[in-house]
Amino acid sequence: MVKSEVGVVSKVKQIWGLVKVLLPEAVVRWLYAGRRTEVAGRVIDPKAQAVSDLVALMRASDDMPTVEESRAQLLAMARKLEQPASESVGTRDIMLPGADGERRARVYTPSGLADTGSVPTLFYLHGGGWVQGAIESHDGLCGRLADLAGMRVVSYDYRLAPEHPWPAAVDDVLACYTALVRGETELAVDPAQLVVGGDSAGGNLTAVLMHDIAVQSLPMPKAQVLIYPAVDARLSSQSMQDLSDQPLLPAARIAWYLNLYIPKGQDRLDPRVSALMSDRLGQQSQALIVVGGHDPLWDDAHAYCDALQAAGVATTLLPFPGQIHAFLSLTKVIPQGNEAIEKTARWLRDVFEGS
Incomplete structure (x- = not known):
């Protein structure tokens, strides 16, 4: 897959990720049936799973921004x-x-x-x-x-x-x-x-x-x-x-x-x-x-x-x-x-x- 195609696929995934975040919780629960993260017996709530997945699509866990970027990102999210x-x-x-x-x-x-x-x-x-x-x-x-x-x-x-x-x-x-x-x-x-x-x-x-x-x-x-x-x-x-x-x-x-x-x-x-x-x-x-x-x-x-x-x-x-x-x-x-x-x-x- 060429770089431009990879970029398109990534963009589509992010758009779908955003849609899931905005959908009603009951619908998101159905979409994630049997696929929600569990840690130490604690199952993540559906919308929390959707938000987590969207953030994961937008940034790598070890990819640190500049301080200025980080401040702007938090304010934009809020x-x-x-x-x-x-x-x-x-x-x-x-x-x-x-x-x-x-x-x-x-x-x-x-x-x-x-x-x-x-x-x-x-x-x-x-x-x-x-x-x-x-x-x-x-x-x-x-x-x-x-x-x-x-x-x-x-x-x-x-x-x-x-x-x-x-x-x-x-x-x-x-x-x-x-x-x-x-x-x-x-x-x-x-x-x-x-x-x-x-x-x-x-x-x-x-x-x-x-x-x-x-x-x-x-x-x-x-x-x-x-x-x-x-x-x-x-x-x-x-x-x-x-x-x-x-x-x-x-x-x-x-x-x-x-x-x-x-x-x-x-x-x-x-x-x-x-x-x-x-x-x-x-x-x-x-x-x-x-x-x-x-x-x-x-x-x-x-x-x-x-x-x-x-x-x-x-x-x-x-x-x-x-x-x-x-x-x-x-x-x-x-x-x-x-x-x-x-x-x-x-x-x-x-x-x-x-x-």
């Missing part, structure tokens, strides 16, 4: 596949402190709630491997959490590697949290009405922040939300091995992120890198942990849940055994992402209604 928030949610951009100057943040406020008063607030840290991701890539997720949970969400734009390697991001997050709880920003934030949360790398930064809060003897937030968090940089768990070629987050890409984020020679078991190693777990707030069974971080989430519970922290695990990494940001095509957002919002409402 714009195409993330369900937007209701128009009733108000948004405005403000500046909040960082460790080395002010950083941009976006405030999401559902209808009927003040955006500057002392109200229930989620301080949100976006994912993206510490290298990519932005307020814009998580705009739909943050807006929908604000709407469904009935609370203000503050999405924070911490510094990214490789321009700003560790500990720039963790220092930014700590500086901003400190200013928020000390009343040094335009937002009135009561720690008793504050939740810290994030996904993936943002879940890591959330867990690290909880460690830092305990070390610094700062007021603890009401709760924490960890969405497929990365908490163990050893990358040696069983799910990390079983899912090393999972197209959404292959092992090669995880290693690429970490190598860009962590300076050479830095101890990766430092609790400000691997929050699972923290000796302050028992001082932390109640937690919700969300994770998918076809995400290499499946075992990270379970290990962290076990560690928090062993330390006496009330921790709820919300597992989706058939789901992939980033599924809460793929809500136009993966229905379980919507379910996870709704359940997370319900948990957040319960946190405040039960207090």
Whole structure:
């Protein structure tokens, strides 16, 4: 087959892959009957299989883009596949402190709630491997959490590697949290009405922040939300091995992120890198942990849940055994992402209604 014919076949496969992603879940289930991936007894959900197959057609698991390409790819995927928030949610951009100057943040406020008063607030840290991701890539997720949970969400734009390697991001997050709880920003934030949360790398930064809060003897937030968090940089768990070629987050890409984020020679078991190693777990707030069974971080989430519970922290695990990494940001095509957002919002409402 000549090169031009190979290109045509590849294009046709990608188009068919996209069609499968957009079809109703019942149809996709029928198309994949008897052919869905199973790992450690966990069968992947139909639409998650379709998304995984499409990504595999578009990039090799060991083919690393440039940082600029990676950032553009994530933003493009979010714009195409993330369900937007209701128009009733108000948004405005403000500046909040960082460790080395002010950083941009976006405030999401559902209808009927003040955006500057002392109200229930989620301080949100976006994912993206510490290298990519932005307020814009998580705009739909943050807006929908604000709407469904009935609370203000503050999405924070911490510094990214490789321009700003560790500990720039963790220092930014700590500086901003400190200013928020000390009343040094335009937002009135009561720690008793504050939740810290994030996904993936943002879940890591959330867990690290909880460690830092305990070390610094700062007021603890009401709760924490960890969405497929990365908490163990050893990358040696069983799910990390079983899912090393999972197209959404292959092992090669995880290693690429970490190598860009962590300076050479830095101890990766430092609790400000691997929050699972923290000796302050028992001082932390109640937690919700969300994770998918076809995400290499499946075992990270379970290990962290076990560690928090062993330390006496009330921790709820919300597992989706058939789901992939980033599924809460793929809500136009993966229905379980919507379910996870709704359940997370319900948990957040319960946190405040039960207090």
